[in-house]
Amino acid sequence: MSPPLAAVRRRSLPRPSVRTQRRLTRLLQAVLVAIVAYGIVYSRPKAITNGCLALAVTASPALLERNYAVPLDPWLGLWVTLAVLAHTLGSAGLYATVGWWDHLTHALSATIVAGVGYTVTRALDVHHDDIQLPRRFAFAFILVLVMAFGVVWELFEFGLDVLAARTGVDMPLAQHGLDDTVGDLLFNAAGAVVVAAFGQAYLSGTVDALLEVLERGSG
Amino acid sequence: MGDDGEPTDRPDVLARLLREGRRNAVLAWILVGALGVVFVGSVLDRDVGWSVFVAATGAIVLVPPVAARSWWAMLPWELLALALAPILTRGLAGSDVGTVGASLSVAGFALVVAVELRAFSSLRLTRWFAVVFVVCTTLASAGVWAIVRWTLDRWAGTTLLVTPEGSADAANEALMIEFLWVTLAGLAAGLLFDAYLSRRDAQLRRRIEAVIRR
Numbered sequence: 001m002s003p004p005l006a007a008v009r010r011r012s013l014p015r016p017s018v019r020t021q022r023r024l025t026r027l028l029q030a031v032l033v034a035i036v037a038y039g040i041v042y043s044r045p046k047a048i049t050n051g052c053l054a055l056a057v058t059a060s061p062a063l064l065e066r067n068y069a070v071p072l073d074p075w076l077g078l079w080v081t082l083a084v085l086a087h088t089l090g091s092a093g094l095y096a097t098v099g100w101w102d103h104l105t106h107a108l109s110a111t112i113v114a115g116v117g118y119t120v121t122r123a124l125d126v127h128h129d130d131i132q133l134p135r136r137f138a139f140a141f142i143l144v145l146v147m148a149f150g151v152v153w154e155l156f157e158f159g160l161d162v163l164a165a166r167t168g169v170d171m172p173l174a175q176h177g178l179d180d181t182v183g184d185l186l187f188n189a190a191g192a193v194v195v196a197a198f199g200q201a202y203l204s205g206t207v208d209a210l211l212e213v214l215e216r217g218s219g
Numbered sequence: 220m221g222d223d224g225e226p227t228d229r230p231d232v233l234a235r236l237l238r239e240g241r242r243n244a245v246l247a248w249i250l251v252g253a254l255g256v257v258f259v260g261s262v263l264d265r266d267v268g269w270s271v272f273v274a275a276t277g278a279i280v281l282v283p284p285v286a287a288r289s290w291w292a293m294l295p296w297e298l299l300a301l302a303l304a305p306i307l308t309r310g311l312a313g314s315d316v317g318t319v320g321a322s323l324s325v326a327g328f329a330l331v332v333a334v335e336l337r338a339f340s341s342l343r344l345t346r347w348f349a350v351v352f353v354v355c356t357t358l359a360s361a362g363v364w365a366i367v368r369w370t371l372d373r374w375a376g377t378t379l380l381v382t383p384e385g386s387a388d389a390a391n392e393a394l395m396i397e398f399l400w401v402t403l404a405g406l407a408a409g410l411l412f413d414a415y416l417s418r419r420d421a422q423l424r425r426r427i428e429a430v431i432r433r
Contacts, residue, residue: 130345140336147359151398158395177387178380181394182369185362 029055035084046087054084083108106184110146110191143192150188154181240291247293250303251280257310268368268379269310276306276328282335294334298415302327302334302408318397319404325364326404329357333412349416350409357405361398 032055039047086105094101254277261269280299283292293299305323333356337344344352368379381390 128345128348131348144355144359147362148355148357151358151362151401155395155398155402158392158398178369178391178394179387181391182366182380185366189363189366 032084050084050087079111103187106187107191110150110187111194143189146188146192147185150185153188154184243296244291244293246296247299248290250296250299250307251277253307253311254280254303257307260310267371267375267377271367271371272324272328272364273306273310276303276331279328279331279335283338294331294338295419298334299331301411302330318393318400322361322397322400322404325361325401326357326408329353329360329405330408330412332356332360333408337416344416346413346417349413350406353409353412354402354405357401357408358398361401361405365394 032051035047036051036055039045039051083105086101086108090101090105095105254273258270258273258277261273280294280303283294284290286292305320305327309320309324330353333353336356365380368377371377372380380394381387385393
């Protein structure tokens with residue numbers, strides 16, 4: 001990446017200090033924990049699984065370096081939390097009453113999957129000396145990773161369906177026929193394209209900020 | 220990601236693709252010809268889904284010669300033969316290969332994509348990541364293929380995903396079972412890709428060392 005461009009990207013979003021970032025991350029994680037607690041208290045398994053998944057996502061950059069003091073970029077954290085919130089609210093009743101809520105959640109989570117896929121890819125790229133991914137084909141890599149994750153996700157949902165049918169236990173996620181499945185895949189593809197086209201600049205900043213912190217932390 | 224030094228990686232790509240020379244290109248073009256026969260056959264059969272898939276595979280296979288503007292820039296023929304084997308078997312034998320054969324076809328398609336991404340860019344992979352990468356490419360291809368078939372069903376009146384007698388739920392289940400097979404086929408393709416690359420890299424290293432010693 002050329003330095004002047006990087007400088008422009010950095011300026012595009014306000015970037016709080018490391019300590020504030022860490023606090024914001026904790027705050028967002030607290031919201032996610034609250035969502036999980038809500039799920040336990042009101043017996044909504046969807047809220048529990050989604051909240052836990054999002055918590056795992058917010059912890060992934062730290063796990064990557066086996067260093068739990070590494071904060072998540074607050075904007076990415078906010079983004080993830082918003083999607084989980086949207087999905088949880090949807091399961092709580094909005095999916096049934098608001099027709100487009102489902103699409104909104106799908107689109108939101110698809111962009112996150114794309115964002116996380118891209119961030120993990122770049123982190124692998126920068127941290128593993130033996131892995132080098134070409135920037136010219138970044139678009140193709142994001143598409144491949146997000147589409148692959150979309151298929152894995154559908155298989156996961158299908159597995160839960162089969163398990164639910166066998167055991168009679170109500171599962172947090174369910175497939176609703178072929179159109180629903182392909183709709184998910186379509187949203188995943190669209191989310192990947194959106195992130196690749198508009199989010200690349202921002203995400204580059206995210207990864208660079210993450211790396212900066214990592215280097216400061218380990219150095 | 221990586222360094223995008225255009226001037227340095229262009230000759231490298233050509234060298235890698237042209238390494239086998241004319242014999243490789245001729246054998247590869249024979250395989251492309253066979254693919255062409257399968258394509259014509261599927262068009263004559265009015266098999267819309269299969270025609271689209273074979274055409275897409277052909278387009279991917281022809282990326283190197285078009286990009287390099289040379290008839291001789293073809294992928295290694297033995298790799299191409301392996302990747303295209305399920306498609307050619309299905310097309311030339313004229314038999315329906317079922318879910319497993321279709322999964323292997325998708326994995327073959329993905330293998331070509333993975334090899335080209337590696338050949339055309341400064342992509343460097345570790346062994347485990349090479350396998351993961353091919354599995355991801357296979358799953359992604361299967362996802363796109365599902366979208367394409369669904370769209371064809373909807374707008375071209377085909378019955379690729381939903382058969383007239385089957386319900387939407389049955390079609391969904393069939394697609395999921397296909398995805399499971401595709402995952403296995405992708406894993407097989409990934410292991411193959413890894414074995415192939417480590418062999419080729421060892422060969423290349425020996426050749427480079429031989430040149431250096433001279």
